[in-house]
Amino acid sequence: MTGRIFSIFWMVFMLFFAIPFPMLLYYNIRSESMPNPIENDPLISLALVTLSILLWVTLLIGYYYKWVLVNFAIKRNIERLNTTGIPREAKILAATKIPDTYPGCDTYNLKIQFKNLVDSEITHQTAVNDAKPYERRYEAGKRVSILIDPEVKRIPYFIFASTEVSIRKMTILLASLGWLVLLSAVAAYYIYAYQTESEGMGWRFMSIGHPLLICPAVLLFYRFLLAFIAGKLSGKPSEKFLIKFKGIATEAKLLAARQTGTYINEQPMIEFELEFRDNHYQKHQVSIKKVIDLLALDITKQEYISIFYLKDNPQRVAFAQDLNEINGEF
Template sequence: MKFMLIFWGAFLFFFCVPFPIFIYMASEELATEPRNSLAVSYGYLGFSLLLWLYILGFFINNLFIKTFKERNTIYSILKNGIPRDAKITRYQLVKYLPKTNMNIIQVVLSFPNLRNTMIEHEMMFHDSKPQEKRYDVGNNVKVLLNPNVSKEPYFILNDQKVGFNASGVILRIVFIVLLIAYVIGLYYYFYMRESFDFGWRFLTFMHPIIFSGVMILIYMLVFQLIVGKFFKNKKEERILFAGRNAEANIINVSQTGLTVNDQPELMFQVSFKDFKGNEHIAVYKKIVSLLNLSSVPKQGTIEILYDENDPKKIMIPKIF
């Protein structure tokens, strides 16, 4: 995992930083006259500044602001969280860390959500006292639910500790400083090299000052798309922790044609009545393992959770 992160980090760094500069320097001849009119050149300059400000804001928000907000949310949950007794239904040792005598474990917890509907949730964390076997299957642990489901995390363990990884914070600061230095260096170097007393009239869309930022922006958007689609579905988690349960009649189950890691995506069309007695028809898509495909019900009824403010939004909490 660490190797893959380093590989893809180096890959993205090459295509976002030296690659646009190399392509430009190899293909463009040094122009001693303006390439654009004054209006067009200042348009490109304004676009590049907005582009780099957005990129810097994105990284500062994700690396620092979100982290501090999540820490504050955890403090709020520790103070005002809704307590629940959770039962451990599955336990898996992911990795043992001999230097700290800690286990990285993955457990499935079963507990009532904010609407007192029993749910199951999988989580991974560090067990600092593995010798106590607190998280063996069948044991109960205390959890605190976040009463505000518009903020993450949606729940924490009752004895969860909050802190910052000093080395991680330093690396984030170094990254932001290097990014700012790179951007300033781009503007300074190419202005001194190509302005020839004509100001910014050497700028074009393929110039590294702009194209390097465009490449970074594309990778940012692709990363967000992949993470949002395959790794974390916030809307679904909000329904899991705050949704009401209902027994739904299965209208149709079919494959969408999409596969993720060779696992098919199924589309469930169901009808159900909400707690007010109103009937709804909703659609839900779920990736199902090939090993569990035969156990997926095709007719009859199935337990669902729905958003009481928008009953068209549902999820099927049962793990097939």
């Protein structure tokens, strides 16, 4: 609960500096010193207008995909997995019921254990909606059939063999309406800005500091920044899922562990130099950077660390502990 409140706080905080703050700054400065649009180069102003439109279009396309289209993509991928997925049998290690999630079915958080695509045993945490709770299929100790994407390229990377998928029309409708409201707000702001600032001289009022340009630029910057930080801290999620579902488990010898000088939330980033032999008994040396909790620094003193590596590219590795902690998809 605390983590969710913290996330909401930072979301509102970042949103303030992306939209209200640039507007307050721009219009306060403009009211104190009215600019003379005739002094601006019309070609530069037109270029800035075009750039702002491109930024908004990029942003809105991303939102539409995330809010609407991704649901159809997931549905299509689930239907594909039902025919092309690689079957595996998974043992349920733990099952926790989530109360009042979806009407008409029970929802469980599961911890399951199964062999991946190269027969290395892995554990995974996921959620499942059970439309037939009276069959009691999802209880600790029981076994369930799953289907894994042979390429591990598209979400979901695996499904339960009994999965049935449908699109909630009301959810899609509300998401589409929300997107249309956002689109209308952006279009209305262009009209408002033109009517109140053009002074009969077209788009010459457009400047590098105008909210029409700054707001989408900041929102896109946030998207790339968060993706970059997440990639630096824990690697790309798709990369980790690929190694987890197609990687070979082994023990790597710890050659060295040293701090990089980078700290995230006062926790040091450690660079590990590891050595291991692949399934062909070829020796490999790799380096992995990882942010370590201060209470878990004992890992730097271990002689061997469990890892997974890709058979086709042994330089792509991940700590087994990190892979066990990722969840979802599905």
